[in-house]
Amino acid sequence: MYDLIIVGAGPAGIFTALELLRKSCNPHKILLVEKGKPVEKRHCPKDKTGVCVNCKPTCAITTGFSGAGAFSDGKLSLSYQVGGELPDLIGEDFAQELIDYTDKIYLEFGADPKVEGVYEGPDIKDIRKRAIQAGLQLVDCPIRHLGTEKAQQLYLNIQNYLADAGVEMLFNTECENIILEDSVCKGVRLREKDGTRDVLAKQVVIATGRRGADWLEKLCAEHNIAHKPGTVDIGVRVECRNEVMEKINQVLYEGKLIGYPAPWHNKVRTFCQNPGGFVAQENYDNDLAVVNGHSFKEKKSNNTNLAILVSHNFTEPFNQPIAYAQKVGELTNMLGAGHILVQRYGDILDGKRTWAKELARTNVRPTLKDAVAGDITAAMPYRAMVNIIEFIKMMDEVVPGFASPETLLYSPELKFYSNKVKMDTDLETNIAGLHCLGDSSGWTRGLMMASVMGVLMGRKLMEKHGF
Numbered sequence: 001m002y003d004l005i006i007v008g009a010g011p012a013g014i015f016t017a018l019e020l021l022r023k024s025c026n027p028h029k030i031l032l033v034e035k036g037k038p039v040e041k042r043h044c045p046k047d048k049t050g051v052c053v054n055c056k057p058t059c060a061i062t063t064g065f066s067g068a069g070a071f072s073d074g075k076l077s078l079s080y081q082v083g084g085e086l087p088d089l090i091g092e093d094f095a096q097e098l099i100d101y102t103d104k105i106y107l108e109f110g111a112d113p114k115v116e117g118v119y120e121g122p123d124i125k126d127i128r129k130r131a132i133q134a135g136l137q138l139v140d141c142p143i144r145h146l147g148t149e150k151a152q153q154l155y156l157n158i159q160n161y162l163a164d165a166g167v168e169m170l171f172n173t174e175c176e177n178i179i180l181e182d183s184v185c186k187g188v189r190l191r192e193k194d195g196t197r198d199v200l201a202k203q204v205v206i207a208t209g210r211r212g213a214d215w216l217e218k219l220c221a222e223h224n225i226a227h228k229p230g231t232v233d234i235g236v237r238v239e240c241r242n243e244v245m246e247k248i249n250q251v252l253y254e255g256k257l258i259g260y261p262a263p264w265h266n267k268v269r270t271f272c273q274n275p276g277g278f279v280a281q282e283n284y285d286n287d288l289a290v291v292n293g294h295s296f297k298e299k300k301s302n303n304t305n306l307a308i309l310v311s312h313n314f315t316e317p318f319n320q321p322i323a324y325a326q327k328v329g330e331l332t333n334m335l336g337a338g339h340i341l342v343q344r345y346g347d348i349l350d351g352k353r354t355w356a357k358e359l360a361r362t363n364v365r366p367t368l369k370d371a372v373a374g375d376i377t378a379a380m381p382y383r384a385m386v387n388i389i390e391f392i393k394m395m396d397e398v399v400p401g402f403a404s405p406e407t408l409l410y411s412p413e414l415k416f417y418s419n420k421v422k423m424d425t426d427l428e429t430n431i432a433g434l435h436c437l438g439d440s441s442g443w444t445r446g447l448m449m450a451s452v453m454g455v456l457m458g459r460k461l462m463e464k465h466g467f
Contacts (some may be wrong), residue, residue, distance in 0.1 A: 002031045003467065005188055005201040006302025007175045008068025009034035011451040012438030013207035014141070015102065021165045026465050031199065032162070032169045033190065035211075036063030039156045041372040047348040051370040052281045052289070054338075058172075058409035059283040064181035065171070066155035068351045069281065069447040074146030074295070075254065075272070076448045078103060078115065081418075082141045082256060083449030084439075090425055090456065098452045106389035106451075110154045111162070112297070116143040116253030127398060131257060139256040145461065147297030152329060158160075163330060178204060178434065180223055185434035197424045202463055207437040213416040214322050216440045220419060226430040230420035231311035231320070232325040234384050236376065237279055237291040237410040238392070241364055244401040245304040254306075257398065259302075264383060271307040271415075276300035277408055281340050288329050290374060291340045291368070291410040301367050307413050308395075310387045322416050329412040330380040340412075341379075344370040345392065348406025358384040362406040376411040417446070426460050427453075 004020070006013040009032055017030055035058055036042065041066040045053050051254075062068040077156035078097040080087045085260060087095035107113060146154060147196075163169065176191045177236040179198055187200035208216055220227045248255045253388055254273040263404055274295035282292050295303045314321050332341055343354040344362070345381030353375035359366060423429050437443075437457055440452040461467040 001203040003028045005031045006205045007209040009065040011211040012454040015451045015454030016457040018456045020406040030167045039065040074151035076144040078142040084445040109157045119251045128223045130398040134394040136257045136259045150223040182431045205435045208440045210416045210439045213440045217419040226422040233415035235309035235413045240307040267311040273306040310384045332412045336372040339372040341374045448466045
């Protein structure tokens with residue numbers, strides 16, 4: 001019998017345990033279950049092979065201690081305006097207070113004290129003016145950049161801290177299901193080499209991240225965990241030369257812009273901007289390959305990449321938004337023979353596919369070397385594609401040259417935040433003893449807000465459950 005079982009060693013799960021250990025006076029028996037590997041064993045063979053080898057049983061980029069976000073670009077957004085809908089649940093002022101508190105913990109474990117995106121002067125006013133003229137909203141958000149390689153050391157420090165404090169950690173272990181008795185969660189069922197094993201606990205926290213969103217959705221349906229279909233983001237990863245993005249990189253580091261292009265006025269936004277970064281591939285279950293971006297502290301490229309994401313909110317009777325996004329990804333993967341597709345923006349406008357020989361003679365050389373030149377419009381839904389094209393035109397008014405014919409678009413970029421679990425301000429679900437946190441819960445998006453939700457969970461366990 002454990003006091004607490006945490007399923008998923010991403011930021012939400014990590015900071016739940018961390019806050020309990022730092023603030024509670026009582027000893028606790030905590031089990032942390034993680035499908036992937038410990039942080040020091042998370043290595044992508046692509047560094048040596050040059051191509052994705054589709055690792056089994058898990059992808060080192062998306063699973064393991066610290067989760068998927070830390071190994072993409074390692075950015076901490078320091079404003080409540082960025083990172084999901086948790087402020088709607090707990091209040092904006094309290095959310096910002098928790099962000100400031102959590103940021104100090106990151107600093108204690110080795111985060112870079114430098115904060116990006118706090119520049120004030122005429123350049124920021126010029127960018128904002130251009131954004132307003134283009135019909136875009138510029139979101140002010142200070143960024144603490146951990147860096148893909150630096151984040152690994154920081155999370156190793158946290159992992160060692162938890163281990164030294166007595167937290168039991170099971171790696172390479174998959175949670176198959178939860179155990180319910182009379183609508184009360186009593187523990188979890190783990191899948192192991194010799195079969196399954198039931199492990200009991202007083203409280204269970206599910207924090208499986210974007211990688212586990214699909215699994216949690218099925219869990220909610222099976223056990224009647226109150227939830228509603230949430231949002232999925234479908235889009236592309238855009239890559240252009242650093243010279244094009246020079247001013248916005250220097251002034252904002254990560255420019256967060258939101259627009260509602262005609263004719264549908266869906267929310268479209270930029271996300272995860274990586275100055276001098278590298279486009280990367282992530283692999284999800286069922287061999288689904290999706291695109292992301294990395295940004296190192298030391299290693300730099302000639303390009304900047306960022307995501308353009310179109311938010312999809314579905315209404316009755318449809319209730320499978322994650323499956324919908326997965327189908328888009330699968331179709332794109334099919335066209336690329338299992339690889340990420342890349343296409344020049346100008347070719348999209350001209351109604352033609354991109355050929356590999358054309359990529360070899362342009363100013364923008366792909367940083368994802370094994371991406372396959374092709375036609376992403378053959379797989380991308382019409383509504384999403386039109387939104388992306390119109391948003392790129394709007395962006396070009398803010399960043400002249402962004403809509404250059406040789407700008408590269410990689411597909412698919414998918415963010416699974418769906419299946420928003422219904423809970424109260426104490427983070428209680430309708431199932432006693434069960435709590436759902438982080439990106440898989442539908443309430444957060446990104447490292448910082450998921451970490452904040454973990455901190456809050458730790459406090460609530462102490463306040464409401466005597467931890």
